[in-house]
Amino acid sequence: MKQTYSADPVADVPDGDAPKGERDPFLTAMGERVRLLRARRGMTRKALAQETGLSERHLANLESGVGNASVLVLRQIATTLNCPLAEVIGDETTSSAEWLLIRELLQGRDQAALQRARLALAEMFAQAPRDPHRKDRIALIGLRGAGKSTLGRMLAQELKVPFVELNRVIEQLAGCPPSEIHSLYGASAYRRYEHRALEAVIQEHEHAVIASPGGLVSEAGTFNALLAHCFTVWLQATPEEHMRRVVAQGDLRPMSGNNEAMDDLKRILAGRGELYGRADMTFDTSEKTLADAYLQLRDRLAARLAAETAEDRGIE
Template identity: 80%
Template sequence: MKQVYPEVTQSDAQSAAQETADNEARNAEAVERDPFMAAMGERVRLLRARRGMTRKTLATETGLSERHLANLESGVGNPSVQVLRQIASTLGCPLAEIIGDVTTSSAEWLLIRELLQDRDQAALHRCRVALEDLLQAAPADPHRKERLALIGLRGAGKSTLGRMLAQELKVPFIELNRVIEQLAGCPPSEIHSLYGASAYRRYEHRALEGVIAEHPRAVIASPGGLVSEPATFSMLLAHCFTIWLQASPGEHMQRVIAQGDLRPMSGNREAMDDLKRILAGRSELYGRADMAYDTSDKTLADAYLQLRDRLAARLAAET
């Protein structure tokens, strides 16, 4: 006997499709509400911003798709452990820093965290300075205030103002990127593309070590991302008087464009958003400098003279 199946109408098909879409939306919404996934995505985005990496760059270096990373950062992805290991390796951080709070790893960490919890920024700063003094094995560098290191994003005026400052002080002016290029035998951009971010960070550390050993007096223009490598940045802070040169995001972008240099922003339609995110992600790190100076809305002459005078006053006060 021939079996008769009920006819599926167009209305039934539409209803089934709608039900499937509703189920998928509910599933996605459930994932979005997962606080663990959302927090992990935010940590990845913050770590990427501190490194000055666009999502496209991170995707290229990890071999992942931009869409996969976008889902992860928005808290709706479901990455494997291997994917997270790739991301952690590229960002140069422990896997635990991406997955969760590193201070949960031991009882001592937990006790230290309890002591620091809910302290304001001023108290945390005092604790960090005291801890650095306690753990510092080597004596303080007697030439620290004679090495001036300029930190900040490209376009803040590190090269221009640094060269002027060095000329007046009659000390060498050193762009750390040039030293890195000499050590590696190729520009920093090629180090990244050929060997990856980890290799670049090793060259950066070696370059700074060499400059400190060779020059008791100098003005040093450091790469913008140096502050995101803890060991290298700590060495800079220990051996140099650091000045954070600031500028508004708009001025950063205008100056970089005027230089014809769009390296990290090239082909990126969200260039300004990326720039703002990098500034926000690194502001706390840049804030560890001995002093900060904003170059926004100033002529070159005014910016230099004000920087020179404020620097002289600050060094005199510390002496």
């Protein structure tokens, strides 16, 4: 049951008393984090307001750094965005000397080095053996309009393996479309179905091509499971190309009724870019015919998988 607030949950700070250049740095940074977390999950401000029981005005004040939210409000936002409260406030990871030493080691490293560190830690703390079929499951990630369904079907047909759209599995498990799960039960329920659907697909299929929902990468547990059990490919496209393809499909979700749809789309892409970048491989589908995109994707994927297989054998 969603909590609602009868009292004003966010104290408004008049712009006249706090010029933009003099706003509290902590509140400004926190507002930016909330906006980034919301963008990663593809949620409009209106959707977050409905989920939390807050008004759009209060959220706008919070995200712009001029609203001083209560702890209860911040907890409600963190719950809705499915992240620790510390991530909203600012996780300093200063709870112990070991944390500080780890932070010092990672400070300033590039993305490639951080990825190697993450993989090493994942292997060190893994509670289950490495999935021997990880490279036999090809998971396509990216925003709607990148070509996951179209290219995925073509790839599955050539590889002679099942093609699985995770959204369809979610619908089968829930007994209703994902959009209805969101409207009837909220984002938290949808995330649970999404995780269950991925577990079911991994359990059932040793070989498959999987098209994943665009927002799956925003849920750390589900995305880590995808990375552990599938060879992931980020299908990229420009914001304009994404929008053109979505409009051609006659589907503007989750941006329908929003006059700033393109701005929302760009924010989502920016917010998720680092997460999508954790994929094993990236492929840009922009300004390519369907035939060219498929042939290039197929050939690059085959080369990457062959190289990784050879590397694995060399390590063994």
